[in-house]
Amino acid sequence: MTDPIFSVNITVMRWSHSLIPTLRENPKEAEVLSHRLLLRGGYIRPLASGIYNLLPLGWRVITRISRIIREEMDRIGGQEFYLSALSPKEIWVKTGRWEDYGELMFRLKDRKDREYALSPTHEEIVTQIAAKVIRSYRQLPQIWYQIQRKYRDELRPRGGMVRIREFLMKDSYSFDIDEEGLDRSFSLHREAYQRIFDRCKINYYLVEASGGVMGEGESEEFLAPSSSGEDFAVICNCGYQANLEVAQSASEPKEYHDEPVVKVHTPEKRTVEEVAGFLGVEKTRLVKTMIYIRNGRTIVLLIRGDRELNEEKLRRRFGLAIRPASGDEIKKLVGVEAGFVGPLGLEYEIYADLELRGARGMITGANERNYHIRGLNLERDVRVKEYLDLRRVGPGDHCIRCGQLLRIEPAMELGHIFKLGIKYSGPLGATVIDSNGKERPIVMGSYGIGLGRIMACLCEQTADDDGPNWPLQLAPYEVSIITINTNDRPQMETSEDVYNLCQKAGFATIWDERDEGPGVKFKDHDLAGIPIRIIIGPEGMKKERIDVKVKLLNRRLLLRKEDLISGLVELKKELSG
């Protein structure tokens, strides 16, 4: 490095030659905070709906997240794979997911008209590998992982990086000989994930969850509190934490006087709201009757008027195939339009929500147009096959364990760990010979983390008015140097000195030597969220000190040049703690 002003030394990370296309104004398509900030800071750029390119700054953040994930996966014995994204139809047909995934799956054909999927996940693929290469229980357990792109043709991509169609995911798969082994692999992953999210300095809840299309086994989710998330975490002080999809709350039964059944005229009153209003009773006095169909069988569900049905719970109990009956089907099955349906006299299987056990003096549809009935006594009048937990937890509900008031918080799903059992190994023939010489299917688990969501979530959780404040471990650069006046030779020389010092000491450093006003540079550095900022300007020059600012610690240091590195090392320690 000769002339500090005119030298072009490519080993110096200069802002002027970095691609950090910041935006002064908010792009109008971005409403969600993280979306706005990531766009404005030059981390990401959209290519199509739900498809983003990661620019250098974004990729650097993702790289740092991956590094942590790799370290923690390796620590529990994980082995990293690189798997193909394109996969043939056949393996998906074998597990039934060619159907189950439906429109969510990207499909394509090759020139010979053979069908393929752009893999939305990789259970089938790793299981197929396991089927071919694993023979004996002696080779188990195994933990395989990958950090790669997954493809899902989402109903509606939204919120910037929140729900996208091509996304980066760390997925791992465990293979064990039995359930105990799976339990072990599962808790290893739980611990690894806790370490990962802790190291990312992200706030999260570990909650009970539902497997959805992945499988019906036990599963837990890592939800980060976030206003732009699509989930809700149900939280109790006692430690009960669950995704709203599966959360339960204490029943709060209402007692009404038992009375004989009488028909009442309720002209054009269909909804709970209307009926309760018309009859001048609380909504809790009504019983909603819902007709569902599962593989051609009719199922009747009863739930109290003020409650809502939780369909996720239905699917868990009755399988993915259950669906609500259409308006026409209801008319055909019950003989009356929805709105006047009631359980009385229905010859179908009837299930009722737990809260309705023993309910008396209730009001429900009369199965006759414009009529409801009063005085319904569930035990006396209806043959309920089983009382089940069917309702969705709502505001004001109390903990099923301890009775305290539950909190319901919007949250974003960052990670999900599942026990799959033999759902995939069975159909794909992934078996091993056990110690008794018997062939048995491998017991599997699967564990995902969305890297883009970690970035988005962290961006939101740490952001102030000016931009994100990445934790040191994940920031695109650890140190940035701003030269206030680039036409001032001493400032430039000092800056270059300082840059070299930082670089030699191993700090990921970027030097902003653009001939711009100071405000522009400060704003851009705010958007880049670099934790340690060194400012070389007239103030510091006069005092012969290096000005170091750390927003995260709310601290400003004025260091002698010879003390700079030890000072930075100190800060780094503090920021990493």
Next chain:
RNA sequence: CGGGGCGUAGCGCAGCGGAUAGCGCGCUUGGUUCGGGACCAAGAGGCCGGUGGUUCAAAUCCACUCGCCCCGACCA
């Protein structure tokens, strides 16, 4: 898929009772500045998303279409 909104310069927007397309920021050049999005001067930059129609004349009116964003998508 239903509903709503939006496509005009790189970004944010105006123009939409038809005629020559405009503003701010950014960009280029020169100069002055330099501790929180500076100032002066001179410039460059547009198939007004696409197609078709109405008209002497269309960014503007009509039809279709494509793209993007938001809300919803069974809760009786």
